[in-house]
Amino acid sequence: MDTKLDPSRDDLPLMANTSHILVKHYVLDLDVDFESQIIEGTIVLFFESGNRFQKQSGSTKEPCRSESNEACRFRMPEPCHSPVTDTRTFSSKTRSNDFTICGKGEKDTSGKDGNHDNWEQASGISSSKYCCDTGNHGSEDFLLVLDCCDLSVLKVEEVDVAAVPGIEKLTRSPKLTVVSEELRNQIVCELVTLPADRWREQLDYYARCSQAPGCGELLFDTDTWSLQIRKTGAQTATDFPHAIRIRYSTKPQGRSVTWTSDQSGRPCVYTMGSPINNRALFPCQEPPVAMSTWQATVRAAASFVVLMSGENSAKPTQLREGCSSWHYYVTMPMPASTFTIAVGSWTEMKPETCSSNDLAAERSLSPSEADFRYVGICGHMEYPCRFQNPSATTQEIIPHRVFAPVCLKAACQETLLQLVPPCLSAAHRVLGTHPFSRLDILIVPGNFPSLGMASPHIIFLSQSVLTGNSHLCGTRLCHEIAHAWFGLAIGARDWTEEWLSEGFATHLEDVFWAKAQQLDPHEAQEQQELKACLRWCRLQDEVRNSPEEMQVLRPNKEKTGHVSDSGSSVVKHGLNPEKVFMQVHYLKGYFLLRFLAQRLGDDTYFAFLRKFVHTFHGQLILSQDFLQMLLENIPEEKRLELSVENIFRDWLESSGIPQPLQRERQAGAECGLARQVSVEVEKWIRMNRRPRKRKRRETEQVFEKLLPDQLVLLLEHLLEQKTLNPRTLQSLERAYRLTQQDAEGEAAHRAEHRRSLPSGKQ
Numbered sequence: 112m113d114t115k116l117d118p119s120r121d122d123l124p125l126m127a128n129t130s131h132i133l134v135k136h137y138v139l140d141l142d143v144d145f146e147s148q149i150i151e152g153t154i155v156l157f158f159e160s161g162n163r164f165q166k167q168s169g170s171t172k173e174p175c176r177s178e179s180n181e182a183c184r185f186r187m188p189e190p191c192h193s194p195v196t197d198t199r200t201f202s203s204k205t206r207s208n209d210f211t212i213c214g215k216g217e218k219d220t221s222g223k224d225g226n227h228d229n230w231e232q233a234s235g236i237s238s239s240k241y242c243c244d245t246g247n248h249g250s251e252d253f254l255l256v257l258d259c260c261d262l263s264v265l266k267v268e269e270v271d272v273a274a275v276p277g278i279e280k281l282t283r284s285p286k287l288t289v290v291s292e293e294l295r296n297q298i299v300c301e302l303v304t305l306p307a308d309r310w311r312e313q314l315d316y317y318a319r320c321s322q323a324p325g326c327g328e329l330l331f332d333t334d335t336w337s338l339q340i341r342k343t344g345a346q347t348a349t350d351f352p353h354a355i356r357i358r359y360s361t362k363p364q365g366r367s368v369t370w371t372s373d374q375s376g377r378p379c380v381y382t383m384g385s386p387i388n389n390r391a392l393f394p395c396q397e398p399p400v401a402m403s404t405w406q407a408t409v410r411a412a413a414s415f416v417v418l419m420s421g422e423n424s425a426k427p428t429q430l431r432e433g434c435s436s437w438h439y440y441v442t443m444p445m446p447a448s449t450f451t452i453a454v455g456s457w458t459e460m461k462p463e464t465c466s467s468n469d470l471a472a473e474r475s476l477s478p479s480e481a482d483f484r485y486v487g488i489c490g491h492m493e494y495p496c497r498f499q500n501p502s503a504t505t506q507e508i509i510p511h512r513v514f515a516p517v518c519l520k521a522a523c524q525e526t527l528l529q530l531v532p533p534c535l536s537a538a539h540r541v542l543g544t545h546p547f548s549r550l551d552i553l554i555v556p557g558n559f560p561s562l563g564m565a566s567p568h569i570i571f572l573s574q575s576v577l578t579g580n581s582h583l584c585g586t587r588l589c590h591e592i593a594h595a596w597f598g599l600a601i602g603a604r605d606w607t608e609e610w611l612s613e614g615f616a617t618h619l620e621d622v623f624w625a626k627a628q629q630l631d632p633h634e635a636q637e638q639q640e641l642k643a644c645l646r647w648c649r650l651q652d653e654v655r656n657s658p659e660e661m662q663v664l665r666p667n668k669e670k671t672g673h674v675s676d677s678g679s680s681v682v683k684h685g686l687n688p689e690k691v692f693m694q695v696h697y698l699k700g701y702f703l704l705r706f707l708a709q710r711l712g713d714d715t716y717f718a719f720l721r722k723f724v725h726t727f728h729g730q731l732i733l734s735q736d737f738l739q740m741l742l743e744n745i746p747e748e749k750r751l752e753l754s755v756e757n758i759f760r761d762w763l764e765s766s767g768i769p770q771p772l773q774r775e776r777q778a779g780a781e782c783g784l785a786r787q788v789s790v791e792v793e794k795w796i797r798m799n800r801r802p803r804k805r806k807r808r809e810t811e812q813v814f815e816k817l818l819p820d821q822l823v824l825l826l827e828h829l830l831e832q833k834t835l836n837p838r839t840l841q842s843l844e845r846a847y848r849l850t851q852q853d854a855e856g857e858a859a860h861r862a863e864h865r866r867s868l869p870s871g872k873q
């Protein structure tokens with residue numbers, strides 16, 4: 112039974128009925144208009160129904176198209192009794208099938224020239240008319256439910272894929288003389304199941320099908336969280352059209368994208384990691400289990416650059432005057448929530464000098480060049496996987512571009528540009544094959560709420576990481592790069608288990624960064640211990656200052672991963688505004704992984720992690736998938752009392768500080784770098800208590816020079832003091848030149864948060 116949703120609660124609904132029917136591919140065709148702050152166009156969805164389509168070769172029982180129309184007319188049901196009707200929204204009116212235009216490739220003008228009123232008038236038959244029609248009352252049509260909010264849906268229609276020239280090659284029958292619903296669905300079925308080595312042909316067919324004429328409008332209805340579509344007489348998912356086109360536009364206030372200005376004052380729009388993900392950008396199936404591929408054509412004024420989750424480094428195509436078009440695609444199926452777009456007047460940043468060696472090393476490997484010799488079995492559904500491509504597996508540095516507003520050029524050249532290759536290379540040394548073939552990095556506008564966000568093929572970084580020295584930039588870059596493996600290539604099946612992306616990325620950021628800096632093992636360990644002290648402070652602070660139920664990493668306990676019969680579910684606390692400020696998934700997740708790595712020893716742990724990545728990339732996981740495989744790989748003598756059950760109990764299902772961590776921190780001696788901080792903290796506390804006296808000269812010399820993370824730790828400790836007098840603060844500023852340090856950026860972003868949910872990424 113479906114869970115009843117209460118919008119006043121802080122849980123995020125996932126409405127799509129993915130147990131019945133699954134989107135396999137999206138084709139987006141969109142125009143971005145900065146003046147009206149609207150994105151509009153069409154999306155075509157290609158489905159695979161839950162019960163595998165049954166092929167009936169050489170079937171002759173299909174009626175011809177006109178007969179089919181007749182049949183529809185007689186089978187008109189009672190749409191005015193639509194079970195979900197929200198009369199407040201414009202689009203709630205049930206739309207009609209206009210049978211006279213069926214299959215004729217009619218020109219649709221409704222989306223372009225009209226405001227809503229026009230459209231409503233033009234849209235034809237009102238719902239009341241249906242009631243007069245005879246129908247098979249009592250029968251229920253299959254309802255396709257898509258996640259959708261804040262979209263103006265203008266029209267939904269079935270796509271006549273049989274009209275695409277050459278498409279008959281996909282079917283058994285030599286010539287498509289008799290076109291039926293069944294045949295169209297058979298074509299889509301063949302298309303979505305084409306083998307991975309025919310990916311290019313598949314993409315091309317998808318594109319051409321998406322432009323095929325419509326063959327009948329479908330009835331639709333919207334409410335707060337969903338778009339519901341049905342076809343009169345189609346009673347099961349198998350009978351429902353497997354290719355549908357939705358014409359729609361976004362609303363300026365929609366929460367999936369943010370319209371704003373960049374640091375140079377020019378307009379831009381981008382997906383900034385809303386808790387509602389992309390459902391106010393396009394109607395989709397949000398549950399992560401709906402892993403799909405996509406391609407998108409986006410048009411904007413020629414002065415804009417369109418960046419997107421796509422495996423090709425798109426270049427613009429000039430269209431009519433002053434307008435250009437960008438096309439991107441992916442061949443690896445991923446949850447729709449991971450799709451990301453940014454449109455703005457960005458400039459590509461290039462190093463002042465670039466060596467030909469670097470370029471040679473970064474030669475792009477498109478799946479077409481992939482020589483898919485067999486490198487081992489992948490557990491995921493079929494796609495052109497880099498783990499099976501020997502040239503891709505050895506590629507240390509993937510091709511990348513860096514974009515930013517032109518005013519940040521110098522800052523990018525000073526810090527970011529030269530950090531990208533060593534960080535990518537470090538990640539490869541630790542985890543092996545890069546799951547994605549290329550990467551764009553964008554410095555996002557100042558209103559971006561966190562330090563970074565990772566999506567397929569694109570990383571957003573806050574401008575804050577460009578200030579100060581390279582430390583903050585490097586660690587943040589490493590964090591986002593780690594999400595390519597944990598969060599993207601391996602996603603959480605249940606979004607409440609955010610630690611599966613954030614805990615891993617936080618743990619790996621230290622490891623990557625140490626490698627990128629080429630630290631020797633002792634230095635690396637010191638730096639990582641210092642980070643542990645810092646995160647320990649923060650975790651304690653957060654546990655003291657947040658609601659207990661928000662401190663649990665696996666809040667659904669044994670129900671984690673459960674969905675309703677239809678596939679819908681709710682994400683606990685998914686819309687809770689406090690969640691944005693919580694770091695518990697980063698911190699507790701990090702400490703758990705650190706604890707496990709220490710138990711195994713680094714070499715064993717990272718060897719296991721590579722094995723885990725090899726087994727689970729391209730798939731969704733729950734906590735137990737990781738823990739079970741890990742424990743199986745720990746020799747008996749090291750496993751001691753560890754079990755999945757007690758890790759759940761101690762680390763994942765309780766609030767507060769995990770007991771094993773509490774014990775470890777109490778017993779553990781501080782590392783040298785942290786001890787140094789403690790000594791400095793004592794000096795500052797003494798100074799803070801000292802009554803105002805004649806100014807002493809030595810203050811400047813007394814304090815040691817500190818590393819950026821030491822400074823942050825020092826400030827954490829000082830902030831625990833009840834009062835810091837203004838004099839102390841001024842001296843702090845003088846001693847460490849705080850305003851020029853990373854620490855400021857870091858402090859300003861304590862509320863670092865990730866793109867909503869572990870669907871990705873941050």
Ligand SMILES: [Zn+2]
Pocket residue numbers: 489490491496497498499728729
């Ligand atoms: Zn694979």
